[in-house]
Amino acid sequence: MAKRIDVSDLNVYYGQFKAVEGVTMTVEPRSVTAFIGPSGCGKSTFLRTLNRMHEVIPGGRVEGKVLLDDQDLYASDVDPVAVRRTIGMVFQRPNPFPTMSIYDNVAAGLRLNGVKGRKKLDEVVEKSLRGANLWNEVKDRLNKPGAGLSGGQQQRLCIARAIAVEPQVLLMDEPCSALDPISTLAIEDLINDLKSQYTIVIVTHNMQQAARVSDRTAFFNLAATGKPGKLVEIDDTHRIFNNPSVKATEDYISGRFG
Amino acid sequence: MSTITGVTAADETPTPTSGSPLGGDAAGTGRLGDRLFGGLATGAGGLVVALVTLIGVFLLWQAIPALAHNEASFLTSREWSVGGDHPRFGIVELLWTTVASSLIAMALAVPVGVGVALFITQYAPRWLSRPAASLVDLLAAVPSIVYGLWGVLTFRAAVRPVEDFLQSKLGWFPLFAKTGISGGTIFFIGIVLAIMVLPIVTALSREVFAQTPVAHKEGALALGATRWEMIRTSVLPFGRPGVISASMLALGRALGETIAVTFIVSTLSPGNPWSWSLFNGGETFASRIANNAAEFDSPQKTGAFIAAGLVLFVLTFVVNAIARIVIERRKAFTE
Ligand SMILES: Nc1ncnc2c1ncn2[C@@H]1O[C@H](COP(=O)(O)OP(=O)(O)OP(=O)(O)O)[C@@H](O)[C@H]1O
Ligand SMILES: [Mg+2]
Numbered sequence: 001m002a003k004r005i006d007v008s009d010l011n012v013y014y015g016q017f018k019a020v021e022g023v024t025m026t027v028e029p030r031s032v033t034a035f036i037g038p039s040g041c042g043k044s045t046f047l048r049t050l051n052r053m054h055e056v057i058p059g060g061r062v063e064g065k066v067l068l069d070d071q072d073l074y075a076s077d078v079d080p081v082a083v084r085r086t087i088g089m090v091f092q093r094p095n096p097f098p099t100m101s102i103y104d105n106v107a108a109g110l111r112l113n114g115v116k117g118r119k120k121l122d123e124v125v126e127k128s129l130r131g132a133n134l135w136n137e138v139k140d141r142l143n144k145p146g147a148g149l150s151g152g153q154q155q156r157l158c159i160a161r162a163i164a165v166e167p168q169v170l171l172m173d174e175p176c177s178a179l180d181p182i183s184t185l186a187i188e189d190l191i192n193d194l195k196s197q198y199t200i201v202i203v204t205h206n207m208q209q210a211a212r213v214s215d216r217t218a219f220f221n222l223a224a225t226g227k228p229g230k231l232v233e234i235d236d237t238h239r240i241f242n243n244p245s246v247k248a249t250e251d252y253i254s255g256r257f258g
Numbered sequence: 259m260s261t262i263t264g265v266t267a268a269d270e271t272p273t274p275t276s277g278s279p280l281g282g283d284a285a286g287t288g289r290l291g292d293r294l295f296g297g298l299a300t301g302a303g304g305l306v307v308a309l310v311t312l313i314g315v316f317l318l319w320q321a322i323p324a325l326a327h328n329e330a331s332f333l334t335s336r337e338w339s340v341g342g343d344h345p346r347f348g349i350v351e352l353l354w355t356t357v358a359s360s361l362i363a364m365a366l367a368v369p370v371g372v373g374v375a376l377f378i379t380q381y382a383p384r385w386l387s388r389p390a391a392s393l394v395d396l397l398a399a400v401p402s403i404v405y406g407l408w409g410v411l412t413f414r415a416a417v418r419p420v421e422d423f424l425q426s427k428l429g430w431f432p433l434f435a436k437t438g439i440s441g442g443t444i445f446f447i448g449i450v451l452a453i454m455v456l457p458i459v460t461a462l463s464r465e466v467f468a469q470t471p472v473a474h475k476e477g478a479l480a481l482g483a484t485r486w487e488m489i490r491t492s493v494l495p496f497g498r499p500g501v502i503s504a505s506m507l508a509l510g511r512a513l514g515e516t517i518a519v520t521f522i523v524s525t526l527s528p529g530n531p532w533s534w535s536l537f538n539g540g541e542t543f544a545s546r547i548a549n550n551a552a553e554f555d556s557p558q559k560t561g562a563f564i565a566a567g568l569v570l571f572v573l574t575f576v577v578n579a580i581a582r583i584v585i586e587r588r589k590a591f592t593e
Contacts, residue, residue: 051480053476053479053480056475056476056479058384081482081483081484082482083482084479084480084481084482085481085482086482088480088481089476089480091473091476091477091480093473095471095473095474095476095477096477097474097477097478097491097492097495098474098495098496099495099496099498100491100495108478108481108491109481109482112481112482112483112487112491113482158477161477161481162480162481165481165482
């Protein structure tokens with residue numbers, strides 16, 4: 001079910017402001033691709049264009065092409081709602097629906113898809129929570145509010161919520177930045193498990209994390225504040241960290257930056 | 259304040275009186291400024307409680323002697339002759355008119371108000387939502403006599419065909435039974451009250467809807483929710499306590515509205531036959547008291563009217579208490 005993403009010559013704007021310029025890259029299926037780069041270089045902005053979440057922001061728009069396998073995501077007959085059902089997203093801060101129970105949080109996406117049968121829901125909720133390594137911790141309190149979990153558990157709940165609808169791609173925007181090292185490791189393990197089934201894109205500020213979890217790494221940079229961010233290079237993670245072809249990448253990774 | 263509105267933004271912040279950890283924080287004691295402000299805040303809180311208690315006691319104090327002399331059943335009688343040696347008065351008609359007209363107002367104003375608030379915050383383009391919001395806020399400030407005048411002079415004619423239609427089609431149902439009255443029916447008053455409280459419901463709902471955290475909305479949208487599904491899964495649950503308190507505030511206003519109702523309502527003459535029809539006339543607590551303000555010449559008469567006022571007081575109190583309970587329930591789940 002995992003699919004490849006092909007981006008060609010993508011520009012992203014917020015109103016008149018060009019935030020990201022000229023990105024061309026391929027995201028391989030059943031692999032983890034990490035986005036790294038300094039703050040404000042447009043990693044989140046670019047990530048959101050991959051499931052059209054940028055359209056939620058007033059003034060957000062793109063030029064260019066994004067193909068999911070061979071389907072153009074921006075074709076005029078493509079419904080952004082359908083795109084987001086295929087390409088799930090996990091945010092920086094865990095955002096479970098506060099008024100819903102753990103169970104309902106995981107089931108929310110299915111219910112949006114019109115799944116009603118209790119049995120089917122039970123099944124998927126358990127499978128997704130197991131998939132997110134959360135089942136054992138919450139199986140006795142599925143009807144308790146999701147907001148009552150710890151931050152790390154909430155983030156795994158959000159991942160369970162995202163994978164419950166069986167997306168083809170999972171986008172994660174700094175999913176561990178609000179978590180402690182142990183929860184972070186739990187999520188990284190999870191990402192490792194998930195990549196056999198999903199195409200995963202993860203934004204991170206943590207170099208070790210990028211090196212640990214990803215197969216390919218993309219380095220973004222921006223010339224100066226107010227200038228658009230650009231993709232500097234994308235390559236195998238191993239090469240990016242050991243032998244990058246661009247000097248700026250090496251400077252950034254080794255901490256000699258700016 | 260919060261006893262009136264049900265819930266406010268301040269509900270989220272623990273107050274010293276609620277016995278929260280912050281209230282007992284040792285860091286907050288000792289300094290002159292802290293003690294001064296603490297004393298003032300406690301004093302203000304105490305004053306409000308004392309005022310409400312005093313009003314209740316005053317009403318009760320004045321009402322009891324009159325109730326003791328009442329020769330009819332206060333709760334079930336329709337009679338209202340408060341002069342002379344044998345006063346007979348009961349509130350059933352007042353209660354019915356008040357509650358029925360207010361419920362009609364709520365049934366119309368809450369869905370429409372919530373809808374308008376959702377439109378302004380979630381659907382309208384930005385150039386439209388700001389002026390629309392200001393307009394609604396402006397409407398909330400229109401004095402009620404204006405609504406009364408407009409209701410009688412202009413709006414009456416527009417509602418009459420609706421009333422005729424309902425009476426002819428649904429007249430078999432007691433609530434819609436035909437009556438001879440074509441002036442200020444309970445139904446019509448309900449509609450005018452609805453228009454009057456609509457801006458309140460809209461303005462307060464709009465405020466809470468607009469505060470829905472972006473993270474909740476994006477959580478829903480990223481799951482592939484349509485705009486309406488996003489509203490259902492994140493905006494409405496988040497705004498629910500606010501909508502409830504807005505409705506209660508509006509209901510309180512509707513229950514107690516005096517000028518517009520007094521101006522519009524068709525009072526029933528004493529011998530008039532009773533019916534449950536919404537197309538009957540009648541009087542609300544507030545309009546009965548206002549219409550007879552000139553009669554407050556003996557403690558006996560005054561006491562009877564105050565007894566009616568007391569019921570209205572209790573009614574609004576109960577409404578607020580229910581709202582509180584509903585909101586607390588939701589909150590327990592959210593935290
Ligand atoms: N909602 C928005 N409206 C307007 N401009 C925005 C918006 N969000 C981001 N930007 C701008 O777009 C540029 C890229 O921001 P973005 O959030 O994508 O950076 P980032 O690489 O994710 O940074 P960080 O690592 O700090 O998360 C920045 O200049 C930012 O100011
Ligand atoms: Mg970011």
